[in-house]
Amino acid sequence: DVKVTQSSRYLVKRTGEKVFLECVQDMDHENMFWYRQDPGLGLRLIYFSYDVKMKEKGDIPEGYSVSREKKERFSLILESASTNQTSMYLCASSFSGSPRGYTFGSGTRLTVV
Amino acid sequence: QQQVKQSPQSLIVQKGGISIINCAYENTAFDYFPWYQQFPGKGPALLIAIRPDVSEKKEGRFTISFNKSAKQFSLHIMDSQPGDSATYFCAASIKGGATNKLIFGTGTLLAVQP
Numbered sequence: 001d002v003k004v005t006q007s008s009r010y011l012v013k014r015t016g017e018k019v020f021l022e023c024v025q026d027m028d029h030e031n032m033f034w035y036r037q038d039p040g041l042g043l044r045l046i047y048f049s050y051d052v053k054m055k056e057k058g059d060i061p062e063g064y065s066v067s068r069e070k071k072e073r074f075s076l077i078l079e080s081a082s083t084n085q086t087s088m089y090l091c092a093s094s095f096s097g098s099p100r101g102y103t104f105g106s107g108t109r110l111t112v113v
Numbered sequence: 114q115q116q117v118k119q120s121p122q123s124l125i126v127q128k129g130g131i132s133i134i135n136c137a138y139e140n141t142a143f144d145y146f147p148w149y150q151q152f153p154g155k156g157p158a159l160l161i162a163i164r165p166d167v168s169e170k171k172e173g174r175f176t177i178s179f180n181k182s183a184k185q186f187s188l189h190i191m192d193s194q195p196g197d198s199a200t201y202f203c204a205a206s207i208k209g210g211a212t213n214k215l216i217f218g219t220g221t222l223l224a225v226q227p
Contacts, residue, residue: 004156030212031212031213033214033215035217040122040219041219042119042202042217042218042219042220043157043202043217043220044217045214045215045216048212048214050212058214059115090156090157092156094213096212096213100145100213101147101159101162102157102159102215103159104149104156104157104158105156106154106155106156107155107156
């Protein structure tokens with residue numbers, strides 16, 4: 001069964017901490033994405049990557065960075081966590097080329113206190 | 114212009130009824146329109162998708178209706194079941210930089226009452 005695995009289901013961090021969210025996919029997908037999900041706002045794209053070491057900003061990149069050193073792994077980094085970054089974070093992956101559906105992970109619920 | 118507007122925000126339907134969720138967009142560069150279903154504690158999963166050269170696509174009880182001129186598309190769930198209770202997201206795909214990316218609607222929480 002193909003999978004996108006997010007390393008943590010729940011995380012609680014303190015304001016100002018550096019936070020790493022990890023995502024691994026086993027489908028050999030070129031593209032990987034980080035979204036955050038908030039009630040009433042849907043899924044908003046933070047960053048995406050179309051190849052190893054390549055990244056592009058999404059709609060809400062402020063306060064976040066990403067790293068993709070290997071094809072199967074895409075990390076989201078909160079340089080200095082703030083309470084307004086409390087959210088559900090979803091990782092997804094897809095093949096490149098013509099538009100296709102994404103495969104999502106189960107999400108990481110991050111609470112910043 | 115890259116937004117996808119989804120309505121209603123929530124929907125209650127009786128078992129056996131028809132659930133209808135609507136989405137609208139402005140950008141004619143969108144070229145693929147999927148719907149995702151999300152159960153509590155899970156990530157969204159692709160349910161059904163359509164391309165703009167087709168006006169309707171049906172898979173089992175789920176149908177997408179697509180109106181290109183009105184820039185609207187909708188999801189119809191026939192014979193709705195309690196197991197269909199979930200959050201549904203419409204989305205639209207656009208070429209963004211080096212690859213395609215999905216723009217999502219705000220979601221519809223569907224509750225099917227037994």
